[in-house]
Amino acid sequence: MTAAHAIALSLRQVRKSYGAVEALKGVDLDVPAGRVMAICGDNGAGKSTLIRIISGAQEPSGGELSLGGKRAIFRSPHDALVQGIATIYQDLALAPRLSIWENVFMGAELVRRIGPLRVLDKRRMAEQARGYLQRLSVPIDDMDRPVERMSGGQRQAVAIARALRWDARVVIMDEPTAALGVKETALVLNLVRKLREEGRTVILISHNMADVVALADRVAILKSGVKVIERDVAGLDADALAHMVMTGKA
Ligand SMILES: Nc1ncnc2c1ncn2[C@@H]1O[C@H](COP(=O)(O)OP(=O)(O)O)[C@@H](O)[C@H]1O
Ligand SMILES: [Mg+2]
Known part of the structure; x- marks a missing residue:
């Protein structure tokens, strides 16, 4: 990776405390645009906390985030x-009982x-949903199919299709293959x-080193919040x- 590669998201000295527990102790991270960045670390390392901060689920106790070079705050x-x-x-x-398009x-x-x-423009939503799944190489005809009747990998595809509906530039995936068998894992890696x-x-947050090696361009390893x-x-x-x-x- 060249130093000139654009940075999609960066963290500077991001901290998070839960009472006396310092879950993140000043993390700097540059996530290159258009790449897959894996975040690894043992249980308790701070991965979920980091993701909750990047996803807007929690505010950091300190530090800054920027998105495409501009300071960003996610409430x-x-x-x-x-x-x-x-x-x-x-x-x-x-929602397992609801259809793919819903x-x-x-x-x-x-x-x-x-x-x-x-x-509701059901027809247009079904058409677009089918298009998102096609883009992900998951061709499914029946957009009325309830999600509970899909495989684990196909459900991931629906969740990703929802991210495409928002045209998300950054997609965060938390242990996407943890509950899946070999074939479904291959499908998700392809997504x-x-x-x-x-x-x-x-x-990509992952405990699966084989997935990380197969897929990620770059990796950050957390240990005890560092x-x-x-x-x-x-x-x-x-x-x-x-x-x-x-x-x-190293
Ligand atoms: N809501 C919370 N309240 C108190 N402590 C928390 C909370 N969430 C996480 N922690 C603590 O913060 C540290 C990092 O946790 P976490 O981010 O879940 O790590 P990981 O996802 O890498 O396993 C751990 O010591 C954990 O016990
Ligand atoms: Mg976790």
Whole structure:
């Protein structure tokens, strides 16, 4: 990676305390645009806290964030989403009984006018949802299918389609393959590659070193609230990475 590569998101001296617990102790991080950046670290290292801050779910106790070079403040996840950061949590936040298109457009439905009335434009939402899934190489015809009747990997695709609906420049994924088998994992890794091919930036929290090595361009390792390593992934194998996560040493 060249020094000139554009930075999508950066953190400067970001701190977060929960009472006496310092979950993040002044983290600097530059997330390159259009790349996949993995965040690794043992339990308790501060990964979830970092993600909650970047996604607008929590405000930092100190430090600054900037987005595309401009100072940014995210007051809520919706606020971050509007500014271009979508977060896909492990539970995916999908409504299982609702259809694909309803999940993709939840909270931001398309409407059309009939005279003085505004009604949901179901057909356009279904068409667009199908288009998002096609872009992700997950061709599904029936947009009325309830999400509960989809596989784990396909559900991830619906969650990502929702991020595309917002045209998110940065997509954060928290342990996307943790609950999946081999085939579904391959599908999800492919979704991440598609996002990168579209020029989007992906921040991937993962315990799976094989996934990180297969997918990420760059990795940051947290240990006890400190970023101990940040480097390109090229030249690393899963064992070397696991060793770094464990010891915090390059
Ligand atoms: N809401 C909270 N209240 C108190 N302590 C918390 C809270 N969330 C996280 N912590 C503490 O902050 C530290 C970092 O946690 P976390 O960000 O969840 O790490 P990770 O996701 O890497 O496992 C841990 O010591 C954890 O116990
Ligand atoms: Mg966590």
